[in-house]
Amino acid sequence: MPILITYATSRGSTKEVAERIASRLHTLGFAVDCRPVDHVFSVENYSAVIIGSPIYHQRWLLDAQKFVDVEAVGLRMKPVWAFSLGMVGKPGWRRERTIKKEKSNIEDVLVQKVPKVRDHRLFAGKDDGSSVSTPLRGGSFGDMRDWTAIDSWTNIIAKELHAEGI
Secondary structure, three states: OOEEEEEOOOOOHHHHHHHHHHHHHHHOOOOEEEEEHHHOOOOOOOOEEEEEEEEEOOEEOHHHHHHHHHHHHHHOOOOEEEEEEEOOOOOOHHHHHHHHHHHHHHHHHHHHHOOOEEEEEEEEOEEOOOOOOOOOOOOOOEEOOOHHHHHHHHHHHHHHHHHOOO
16 A cells, blocks of 8 residues: 655645655655645555645644544554644744744644654745745745755655565
């Protein structure tokens, strides 16, 4: 059975990360299916699931939240990993505090619905600033995604999947 890499996205950045994960897993010998959460009708025919969403107001997009709600029973029976994309400001204590809070908020919700999520990673995202109506102090715009970190995380997932014979 293939591995499902599913995502919610508002401007395409999370889709690009999901496609990168899918491509890397495919290169490592896995059958994969990469699609938006609103195009997944069941997780039943997948051997594992990786789900991602951008973070807005310290929450996943509503489509991703609904997906987890609807598929919670099926997700509990599969290996599941999750990733989030968020924008980070200038390095410093505020950034670290925001990252910690965002990660904690997402994990709290995920663990309530899918208690055995293997791992959740928060990666920096991409933003051109067009969604911001007023200037933000300390905001950073541009593509902040760390492809090396994303690839490394995908490699960890691949090792775990191989160890389980998937």
